Amino acid sequence: MAPTTRSSDFSLGWSWDVFLSFRGEDTRFTFTDHLYSALCQQKGIRTFRDDEGLDRGEEIGSSLLKTIEESRMYIMVFSKTYAHSKWCLDELAKIMECKTQKGQMVVPVFYHVDPCDVRNQTRSFGEAFDI
Template identity: 70%
Template sequence: MASTSTQIISFSSTSIPRWNHDVFLSFRSEDTRYSFTDRLYTSLVRRGIRNFRDDKLKRGEEIGSELLKAIEESRLSIIIFSPNYAHSRWCLDELLKIMECRKEMGQTVLPVFHHVDPSHVRKQTGSFGEAFDNHKADTEEKKEKVQRWRTALTKAANLAGEDVNDG
């Protein structure tokens, strides 16, 4: 009997995700950091919601792995799609991780379309199409990654979200 309860405890402790953040904010800094994202972050903090944005990184930490870890440790991800979001390879890599966590861990994902048409995100047209024109895929590996970015954008844009066109 002792071994059975040990197995149950062991199983439950490894199968229940540990959330260090309620919300992970994914955004293109130059578009929204000092406007929409800052107001959203402040509003969440006021309500006692633990959220992560990249300014919480400590000096000297590796940005990439720390951000990916924060995504995994978040209960919900809010993706703020803005005109220059897809120009950032890092934003697109964040998006890949967010969509992976949605699929594998059941993470909730909320897209916010900030001054962009959701169909431009979904179909990679407008500023999103321009961004992909700049993401040159000269090797098979890069072509595969670009395709994964496109698929992630389409899937994220197909989720119910919010359309925001104010400051």
């Protein structure tokens, strides 16, 4: 079943209810796939996830930045190598910019990482910034 579209959402500038940010190689076919299915197919929540495989060093696309801007809320799936991806960090920066400007909600999900490691940039998160 396809997600339903509410015309009032479009008039408010929201093209998507939820934008999923995740590291594909960590969670695409496991946790994120199940989360996407539950939101989109079971509950009819318009959820965006980028299904494209990305080449290393590739810049985040302008259409993806626009999608982030037009999303009502964000779910960040922090996994062990999330911070190792420039693409993920660029998404995170844009999401936090939008949160500051428009007040969208950000929901962090910690998948096989301790929230303290993300906050303090230790363990796998610290390794990403030691480069």
